[in-house]
Every structure is written in C-alpha cells, then in structure tokens.
Amino acid sequence: MAKKIISGSTGAMTVFANGRELNDVTSVTLPDVEMPTTEIKGAGIMGTLNIPQTGQVNAMTVEITLRRTGKDKAYLMAQGKVDIEVRMATDVRASDGSMYVEGTKIFATGYATKIGNGKAEPGSTRDESVSYSVTRYREIIDGEETMLIDQESKVFKVGGKDRMREVRSILY
Template sequence: MAWLDIVGAVAANTVYVDGALVAKNATVTLPEVTPVTSELKAGGTVEIPIPAQVEAMEATVTLAGPDAGMKKAVAFGTHNVEVRWAQDVLSNDGTSRTVGCKAFMRATPKTIPGLSVEVGSAQENELTLGVTRYQLFVDGEEMFLIDQLNDIFRANGTDYGSAVVELL
C-alpha cells in the first residue's frame, strides 16, 4: 500500500503586492483552475476539457483594515502578488517537517473592499482579485503554471498549451 504524506495545519502566511508586505496571517483563497470544456456527441453527450484554456480565475485576500497594506493592494492596475506559507507535513515514519509553499499571481483588484466597522471587533475586509497568471510551488517544486495571456498551461512538468501554440 502506498503512503501519501499527510498535510497538516498552516503555521503562518504572508502576502506581498509588488514586493511590499501587505498582510500577515491573512485568510487567502487561491484561484480554482477550471478548464473550459467542449461537448462531443458520442453515444450521448460527453464533456471533455480543452487543456489550453481555463475559465476566469479569482483569488481573495482578507485584509485587516484600511492600512498601508490595503492601500497598496487596492491600487488600480495589474500587480504581482505573492503568497507564502509554512505548513506541517507528517511522513509515514511518524516524523513531522515544515514545508514552505509559494503562490505567484498576476492580478488586478476587482473591488475595493467594503469596510466593516463595529466597536470592539477586528476588521476583516475581503479583497477580490482577477487573476491571469497563477503559479504554485510546494517545497520548492513547481506544481503548475497557468498563464492565460502567454498561453502557458503547465502541470506536473507538461505544458499542455505548447502543442496548440506550435500549430498557430
């Protein structure tokens, strides 16, 4: 029976916009990558993914409030966003280690968050980002790179977009 490492809790994270720290220990939701699909008629309808195209990607970052980090993050235009986090991983021999993860995105703010102001409560303001490039590294190894503007759709070392680009 094969063993998969068990990924544990995230210990801490940081968020950077254009190289400047904008948040620590924030709630971050990275983009879901959903391939565009095509319907084929084959003994009924079969839906298959088109590997070189994905639906619009979106990420969210919950910011603490109207501070210097929020000011940097909501500036209109395209930004380089980096999310770093450390998480615990349990191996089959019972040892635990901390693994570093990094996500790199090219993103544009879709909204300026509404502010929640309540006496005695900390502010949580969700910034929504439209993402056109998303790359994920886990423990120094690239998991995937999706770059919609440059036709790169690489996962597990295979670029599924290159075959399409070569034909054009």
C-alpha cells in the same frame, strides 16, 4: 514502499504585493482553475459528454482578506498590475512518524477588480477584501513547480507536464 505523508495546517504565512509585505492579511483565497467545456452529442455516444476545450482556462480570481482598513488596502488599490506572492509553511507528518515543515510559494499576477469594505461590528475585525483578476498563476511546493498558468503566454503546466506545448507548436 513510498513514504506516506499527511499534510497538516498552514502554520505561518507571509503575503507580498509588488515586493511590499502586507501586515493586516488574514487569508488569501486562491483561484479555482477551470477549463471551459463543449457539450458533444451524436452517434456513438450515449447521451452527451462535456469535453474540455484545448487551450482555454476560465477567468481566475485571487482575494486578499484584511483585518481592517488602512495602508495595506490603500496600497493594494493604488496599484495597477499587482504581483502577489504568498509564502506558507505547512506542517507535515511522514509515515515513519517524523514531522517536518514544507514550504509553499504562490505567485499571482493580476488587476484589482473588487473592494469588499467588510463590516462594522464592535469587538470584530473589519474583514475587508481586495479581489484580483489573475492572468498568471504559479505554485511551488518544497522547491518543485506544481502548476503554472500564464493565459497571455498560452502556458499551462501541471506537475511538470506542459499541456499547451502542442497547441503552441500549431499556432506559432
């Protein structure tokens, strides 16, 4: 029988931009991965179907939220292209009752597109943010690559399966 696991919360996190550790990060919103679709209708189909377009991925966005204005925000905005790395430690419980920590690393390459200046409120953090248009996204969980999307190189791998291999072989 397979070992059942229950993933818990993120216990700790570190965020880097171009190799520099950011100190005021409160959260990182990771991108949704969405394939655009084409609506198909006609004989042999009851109604319409939305079929994913092979080789296409919609725009992806990563948002870094900061406690306050400061050097981290200034650094993030002064960069052109930014390589973001997020390291997370997640608590996991196995079916045998044992507990362990699982590591996740997220890598994203993008360009700043939006500054959220947050709010000014006594007793609260500013909750400022910087959003990035992402062209490359990679996720590694416990040393295993679970996802790699590189829009400029036409790479889309999920769980080790290269969904763009056939397309690249046709195009190149």
